[in-house]
Amino acid sequence: MAEYLTDLLEKNGYKTTIQRKTVYEVLCENKDKHLSTEDIYNIIQNVNPKIGIATIYRTLLLFEDIGLVYRHNFDDGFQRYEILSPHSSEVHQHHHLLCKQCGKIIEVKEDLMNSLEEIIEKQYNFEILNHEVKFTGICAQCRDKEKEDGRKET
Amino acid sequence: MAEYLTDLLEKNGYKTTIQRKTVYEVLCENKDKHLSTEDIYNIIQNVNPKIGIATIYRTLLLFEDIGLVYRHNFDDGFQRYEILSPHSSEVHQHHHLLCKQCGKIIEVKEDLMNSLEEIIEKQYNFEILNHEVKFTGICAQCRDKEKEDGRKET
DNA sequence: TTCGTTGCAAATATTTTGCAAGTTC
DNA sequence: GAACTTGCAAAATATTTGCAACGAA
Numbered sequence: 001m002a003e004y005l006t007d008l009l010e011k012n013g014y015k016t017t018i019q020r021k022t023v024y025e026v027l028c029e030n031k032d033k034h035l036s037t038e039d040i041y042n043i044i045q046n047v048n049p050k051i052g053i054a055t056i057y058r059t060l061l062l063f064e065d066i067g068l069v070y071r072h073n074f075d076d077g078f079q080r081y082e083i084l085s086p087h088s089s090e091v092h093q094h095h096h097l098l099c100k101q102c103g104k105i106i107e108v109k110e111d112l113m114n115s116l117e118e119i120i121e122k123q124y125n126f127e128i129l130n131h132e133v134k135f136t137g138i139c140a141q142c143r144d145k146e147k148e149d150g151r152k153e154t
Numbered sequence: 155m156a157e158y159l160t161d162l163l164e165k166n167g168y169k170t171t172i173q174r175k176t177v178y179e180v181l182c183e184n185k186d187k188h189l190s191t192e193d194i195y196n197i198i199q200n201v202n203p204k205i206g207i208a209t210i211y212r213t214l215l216l217f218e219d220i221g222l223v224y225r226h227n228f229d230d231g232f233q234r235y236e237i238l239s240p241h242s243s244e245v246h247q248h249h250h251l252l253c254k255q256c257g258k259i260i261e262v263k264e265d266l267m268n269s270l271e272e273i274i275e276k277q278y279n280f281e282i283l284n285h286e287v288k289f290t291g292i293c294a295q296c297r298d299k300e301k302e303d304g305r306k307e308t
Numbered sequence: 309t310t311c312g313t314t315g316c317a318a319a320t321a322t323t324t325t326g327c328a329a330g331t332t333c
Numbered sequence: 334g335a336a337c338t339t340g341c342a343a344a345a346t347a348t349t350t351g352c353a354a355c356g357a358a
Contacts, residue, residue, distance in 0.1 A: 099290075099292060124293075126289070126292070129290055129291040131288060132289075133286070134249075135271075135282050135286075136253075137252075137282040138253060140278070143281060
C-alpha cells in the first residue's frame, strides 16, 4: 500500500517515517479534494495528535518536490494539495472554475483547450469573467546554465 | 490625465485622493510590469514618503475591485498588479511562463489556445513541465441567488 | 551509529485592521 | 459638516526555521 511512497522516498534519498505515511494516507483518502495544509493537519489530529503542523508543512513541501502531489493556489490564502497518481499523464492538467462570489471551486473534467470559454459557459453554466493560463517549466537561460554546470562537473 | 481615475472612482462612490492618484501614476508609468505592493510602496517613498504602506494595500484592493488593475498571483509570495487600459478586451487574457528554477516570468504576447504547448516550447524556447488554466467568473448558484435577491428588492 | 526527521516554540513575512486625525466633496 | 480616507502601530495569518531530542536504516 505504502510501498509506492517508500520507493519514491528512497529513490530521492529520503526516509520513510510514520508522519510521512500518515500524510500520504490522508491524501489518498481524499484523492479528489484539494486539502489545505491545515485541513490535513486537522484530519491527522484525530489519528495521531502528536504530529506537529510544522511536520505537515515540511512533508507537503517534500511531496511536491518529489512529484507526489500537485500544489494548487486558488488564491484563497491557502496552499492546497492533491495527490498525483503514478501513471497518469493527464494529471498535469488542472482546470478549475473559481467563483468570484462564493469562492467555490469547480473542476473541469474535460481538457478543453479550444473554443473553451463558450463550452464551459454552457456546460457548467458558469459565467466566465476572466481566465488565466499558467505554464510552469524551465526557461531557456536556466537550461543553458544547466548545460554549463554539467560541463564543469565532468 | 487622471480624469479617467476620478471618473472611475466617482462612478463607484469613492473619493479622489492624492494617495490614489499617486498609485495610479506609478502603475501607469509601469504599464507592462508586474509590480508588487511593496515595489509600488518603495517607488512612492521617493515621491511622497508620507504615504503609508497600509494605504497602498487598501488602494490596490480598491483598484482591483473597480477593475482598474489586474492582480497577478505568481506564487512568489507577493500580490502583483498590472494596470488595465479602459478599452482593451484583450487585457483579460494573461498568459505567462513561470520558470520553476529562477522564478522568471515571461509574458506570452499571442493568444495561444490551441496546440499551445508545442508552439510555446518552440517560440519561447521554454520547456513546459506543467500548465494550469484558471477561469474566474460567477457560478450558476450565485447567479440564481442574484436573481432571487433582485426579486426581493423589488 | 549516523544522519535525516520531528516537535515545539519562536521568528518571518505579508497583509489586514482599529482608531484618531485629516481630507474630500 | 458628513462621510470617507489616511497613517500609524498593533494584530492577524500562513508559513518557515533553530535546535535539541528522536528514530530510521
